[in-house]
Amino acid sequence: MKNSVREPRQERSIEKKNKIIAAGYELFSENGYYGTNTAEIARRAGVSTGIVYGYFADKRDILVCVLEIYINKVCEPFFRLLDGLRSPVDFNAVIPEALDLIIEMHKSNRNMHEALHSLSGTDEAVRNQFIALEDEVTVKIAERLSNLGVKLDNPMEKIHFAMDMVQSFSHEYIYDKHEYINYAAMRDIVINSLSALFVQPK
Amino acid sequence: MKNSVREPRQERSIEKKNKIIAAGYELFSENGYYGTNTAEIARRAGVSTGIVYGYFADKRDILVCVLEIYINKVCEPFFRLLDGLRSPVDFNAVIPEALDLIIEMHKSNRNMHEALHSLSGTDEAVRNQFIALEDEVTVKIAERLSNLGVKLDNPMEKIHFAMDMVQSFSHEYIYDKHEYINYAAMRDIVINSLSALFVQPK
Amino acid sequence: MKNSVREPRQERSIEKKNKIIAAGYELFSENGYYGTNTAEIARRAGVSTGIVYGYFADKRDILVCVLEIYINKVCEPFFRLLDGLRSPVDFNAVIPEALDLIIEMHKSNRNMHEALHSLSGTDEAVRNQFIALEDEVTVKIAERLSNLGVKLDNPMEKIHFAMDMVQSFSHEYIYDKHEYINYAAMRDIVINSLSALFVQPK
Amino acid sequence: MKNSVREPRQERSIEKKNKIIAAGYELFSENGYYGTNTAEIARRAGVSTGIVYGYFADKRDILVCVLEIYINKVCEPFFRLLDGLRSPVDFNAVIPEALDLIIEMHKSNRNMHEALHSLSGTDEAVRNQFIALEDEVTVKIAERLSNLGVKLDNPMEKIHFAMDMVQSFSHEYIYDKHEYINYAAMRDIVINSLSALFVQPK
DNA sequence: CATGAATGAGGATTCATTCAT
DNA sequence: AATGAATGAATCCTCATTCAT
Numbered sequence: 001m002k003n004s005v006r007e008p009r010q011e012r013s014i015e016k017k018n019k020i021i022a023a024g025y026e027l028f029s030e031n032g033y034y035g036t037n038t039a040e041i042a043r044r045a046g047v048s049t050g051i052v053y054g055y056f057a058d059k060r061d062i063l064v065c066v067l068e069i070y071i072n073k074v075c076e077p078f079f080r081l082l083d084g085l086r087s088p089v090d091f092n093a094v095i096p097e098a099l100d101l102i103i104e105m106h107k108s109n110r111n112m113h114e115a116l117h118s119l120s121g122t123d124e125a126v127r128n129q130f131i132a133l134e135d136e137v138t139v140k141i142a143e144r145l146s147n148l149g150v151k152l153d154n155p156m157e158k159i160h161f162a163m164d165m166v167q168s169f170s171h172e173y174i175y176d177k178h179e180y181i182n183y184a185a186m187r188d189i190v191i192n193s194l195s196a197l198f199v200q201p202k
Numbered sequence: 203m204k205n206s207v208r209e210p211r212q213e214r215s216i217e218k219k220n221k222i223i224a225a226g227y228e229l230f231s232e233n234g235y236y237g238t239n240t241a242e243i244a245r246r247a248g249v250s251t252g253i254v255y256g257y258f259a260d261k262r263d264i265l266v267c268v269l270e271i272y273i274n275k276v277c278e279p280f281f282r283l284l285d286g287l288r289s290p291v292d293f294n295a296v297i298p299e300a301l302d303l304i305i306e307m308h309k310s311n312r313n314m315h316e317a318l319h320s321l322s323g324t325d326e327a328v329r330n331q332f333i334a335l336e337d338e339v340t341v342k343i344a345e346r347l348s349n350l351g352v353k354l355d356n357p358m359e360k361i362h363f364a365m366d367m368v369q370s371f372s373h374e375y376i377y378d379k380h381e382y383i384n385y386a387a388m389r390d391i392v393i394n395s396l397s398a399l400f401v402q403p404k
Numbered sequence: 405m406k407n408s409v410r411e412p413r414q415e416r417s418i419e420k421k422n423k424i425i426a427a428g429y430e431l432f433s434e435n436g437y438y439g440t441n442t443a444e445i446a447r448r449a450g451v452s453t454g455i456v457y458g459y460f461a462d463k464r465d466i467l468v469c470v471l472e473i474y475i476n477k478v479c480e481p482f483f484r485l486l487d488g489l490r491s492p493v494d495f496n497a498v499i500p501e502a503l504d505l506i507i508e509m510h511k512s513n514r515n516m517h518e519a520l521h522s523l524s525g526t527d528e529a530v531r532n533q534f535i536a537l538e539d540e541v542t543v544k545i546a547e548r549l550s551n552l553g554v555k556l557d558n559p560m561e562k563i564h565f566a567m568d569m570v571q572s573f574s575h576e577y578i579y580d581k582h583e584y585i586n587y588a589a590m591r592d593i594v595i596n597s598l599s600a601l602f603v604q605p606k
Numbered sequence: 607m608k609n610s611v612r613e614p615r616q617e618r619s620i621e622k623k624n625k626i627i628a629a630g631y632e633l634f635s636e637n638g639y640y641g642t643n644t645a646e647i648a649r650r651a652g653v654s655t656g657i658v659y660g661y662f663a664d665k666r667d668i669l670v671c672v673l674e675i676y677i678n679k680v681c682e683p684f685f686r687l688l689d690g691l692r693s694p695v696d697f698n699a700v701i702p703e704a705l706d707l708i709i710e711m712h713k714s715n716r717n718m719h720e721a722l723h724s725l726s727g728t729d730e731a732v733r734n735q736f737i738a739l740e741d742e743v744t745v746k747i748a749e750r751l752s753n754l755g756v757k758l759d760n761p762m763e764k765i766h767f768a769m770d771m772v773q774s775f776s777h778e779y780i781y782d783k784h785e786y787i788n789y790a791a792m793r794d795i796v797i798n799s800l801s802a803l804f805v806q807p808k
Numbered sequence: 809c810a811t812g813a814a815t816g817a818g819g820a821t822t823c824a825t826t827c828a829t
Numbered sequence: 830a831a832t833g834a835a836t837g838a839a840t841c842c843t844c845a846t847t848c849a850t
Contacts, residue, residue: 006812006813012813013813016813016814031324032324034236034324035324037839037840037841038840038841038842039840039841047814047815048814048815048816049815049816049817049841049842050814050815050816050817050842050843050844051813051814051815052842053841053842053843054812054813054814058841058842059840059841059842131379131380134379134380135380135382138380138382154384154387154388154391156382156383156384157383157384157387157388157391158391160374160380160383160388161367161370161371161374161388161391161392161395164367164370164371164373164374165363165366165367165370165395167370168363168366168367168369168370169363169366171366172362172363172366177333177336178333178336178337178340178358178362180337180340180358181358181359181362182356182358182359185356185359186356186359186362186363189356189359189360189363189399190363192398193363193367193395193398193399196394196395196398197391197395212830214830215830239822239823239824240823240824240825241823241824241833244833249831249832250831250832250833251824251825251832251833251834252825252826252827252831252832252833252834253830253831253832254825255824255825255826256830256831260824260825261823261824261825414809416809417809438640441843441844441845442844442845442846443812443844443845446812451810451811452810452811452812453811453812453813453845453846454810454811454812454813454846454847454848455809455810455811456846457845457846457847458809458810462845462846463844463845463846535783535784538783538784539784539786542784542786558788558791558792558795560784560786560787560788561787561788561791561792561795562795564778564784564787564792565771565774565775565778565792565795565796565799568771568774568775568777568778569767569770569771569774569799571774572767572770572771572773572774573767573770575770576766576767576770581737581740582737582740582741582744582762582766584741584744584762585762585763585766586760586762586763589760589763590760590763590766590767593760593763593764593767593803594767596802597767597771597799597802597803600798600799600802601795601799612833612834618834619834622834622835643818643819643820644819644820644821645819645820653835653836654835654836654837655820655821655836655837655838656821656822656823656835656836656837656838657834657835657836658821659820659821659822660833660834660835664820664821665819665820665821
């Protein structure tokens with residue numbers, strides 16, 4: 001049996017592990033997974049190459065940890081919004097608010113989101129982490145709405161697809177790739193589509 | 203001075219180049235860009251490693267060509283559908299048809315789509331190609347609808363966002379990652395959302 | 405200035421040093437010298453990696469100490485047998501007894517013997533230790549036989565070669581590598597050869 | 607499937623493979639397996655590090671090939687001696703001849719023999735190769751003697767043990783480790799022991 | 809004395825690219 | 830135009846050893 005990865009208990013160690021994660025985050029974001037080497041991560045973190053393998057099993061493990069940390073960080077504001085909802089839910093107010101929140105989240109973690117997506121194509125573990133995140137968010141929203149008395153046909157499907165819409169639009173909005181697109185107008189269209197999913201016509 | 207990449211004129215050369223592209227397509231799809239090496243591509247194409255560099259500047263160039271070819275191949279059925287539309291457009295019939303068509307397209311090129319997406323995160327050229335494709339499709343749809351007498355507010359935005367929806371759903375449908383999702387029900391939801399974008403309420 | 409290796413005087417220290425030697429013995433036996441790392445030795449010994457260098461100059465030094473201890477341990481039964489001999493020596497009884505004893509010794513230290521042999525090829529110090537051991541045993545046997553009144557031509561040469569025979573056979577017997585060999589029959593052959601060396605024909 | 611190891615057909619390639627094997631032989635002999643690195647082997651062979659992996663699967667594979675080549679080379683003179691035997695076999699002449707031959711063989715491949723022995727302790731493949739060699743030699747001798755009309759009880763056991771004796775003595779003789787040993791006298795003792803195995807007393 | 813985190817040189821292996829034939 | 834052998838820089842990871850606490 002080989003050395004297992006150190007699970008740091010002491011303050012200084014945790015700090016060091018976090019430094020490596022932060023360095024990994026930055027570099028994976030800047031140059032992608034394959035464009036980053038472990039020596040670079042170590043240097044940026046201000047540690048030796050060896051100690052990186054004291055905290056992480058291998059390079060991929062750094063990525064997985066980076067993702068875990070940043071996914072949580074990124075989702076937290078949205079979960080707080082969910083928790084703040086009171087019955088009856090005013091979708092016309094909440095939807096734009098949620099949309100803007102998520103755009104903001106993506107904006108501030110733009111590159112990481114890319115790296116994540118990029119890796120989930122080839123790495124089983126990363127993909128599973130990504131799927132687990134989606135599941136968690138979907139279930140959380142469904143429960144919350146249910147608790148708030150919102151009755152929907154096919155709630156899981158609607159929520160999931162709504163998330164897809166939001167993701168897509170965030171992406172479009174952030175990268176702002178197409179000059180012929182009026183993103184403000186697009187935002188209204190998205191909000192309408194989302195509303196149509198959740199707001200029952202009288 | 204560096205030879206520029208050979209632009210093959212002769213039959214045999216073109217055929218060889220196509221073989222390399224086909225091999226590249228297969229292998230990038232199966233193992234991703236970084237999981238594929240040029241020797242493997244050459245072997246699968248039945249050519250020598252050296253000659254690969256007679257047709258392509260470098261490994262990335264193979265990818266770019268692979269994408270070009272396959273993107274066109276993948277879009278062709280959809281463009282044919284567009285061309286077949288006659289006025290007045292029956293969106294209630296066309297939207298499901300188009301949706302299924304695109305799902306089919308993605309399904310049969312599932313891995314390539316992944317590879318493309320994966321690379322577009324880190325590779326400028328790939329990303330630009332991807333954007334150009336989106337532009338082309340968007341413009342084509344907009345022109346076609348306009349010619350068919352369909353009047354829309356913010357057509358570019360709606361079309362673009364519709365494409366996002368379709369992409370998202372195709373993705374969901376093909377990867378079938380979440381067991382709690384009823385994809386048939388989701389499909390109906392998507393069709394409704396799409397219809398709402400294009401069909402004017404009376 | 406470099407601290408020389410600590411020569412532990414206190415009980416606890418000696419105990420700790422022995423634990424390290426014991427761990428080293430086990431691990432070198434199981435995985436060989438190059439398949440064992442110092443961290444593993446320390447862990448198995450229940451001490452910190454650092455303190456290993458308080459007791460030993462380096463990894464090789466652990467091996468040397470391991471060998472010293474275990475060589476003595478391994479030879480002790482044979483030396484007792486020697487001490488128990490009484491004049492006149494009944495070689496026909498003693499030779500099989502000694503042979504079986506040595507086989508048993510090798511059997512219970514099989515892997516260590518391998519490690520030792522393995523290292524003696526590349527490590528000067530280990531080789532010298534090995535040679536010194538052979539010398540010691542040879543001389544001891546020669547003296548003992550002389551004291552018991554056994555007169556031999558070329559005693560050193562005979563004793564040494566007898567030891568080689570015994571070693572070879574032990575090796576064969578323990579590893580039991582060749583299915584076509586009847587080791588019981590071989591044992592008789594060995595005993596005959598040994599007897600011929602020491603028993604004078606009338 | 608990854609590139610398999612190149613099996614060179616062309617003159618130049620075979621020559622290069624042999625150069626690597628020769629370099630490996632030298633370096634493994636000089637510094638042992640773990641004291642030799644692949645870059646060094648490549649340098650001594652006058653090739654690049656990369657091409658080493660074109661001819662060999664990994665470092666261990668170099669060793670295995672080195673052993674194969676040198677074992678054959680080393681055994682060839684002895685096999686020729688065997689082939690030259692004519693009935694009736696004059697063991698009193700043949701045994702010293704064979705002994706001296708084998709000593710010579712070991713002498714000229716002294717270090718390699720060490721490396722081989724050293725590795726056979728920890729490496730399964732090397733050990734198996736070693737065992738296979740012993741089997742081959744034993745069987746060859748047994749067949750030859752049988753064909754020459756030599757009848758022996760337990761021939762396999764005697765032959766095998768005789769080989770052990772010869773090996774042991776060669777070892778002793780070559781390394782000449784013990785100053786108190788008269789190796790000429792020892793040689794006579796060995797020859798006597800061997801004769802006793804094969805020559806039937808009248 | 810003791811700890812175990814930290815160091816960083818070293819080493820096996822890969823692979824995009826070149827080049828002699 | 831074509832081959833495929835050859836290159837060698839680059840990379841991940843290990844581990845003997847040191848050192849701050």
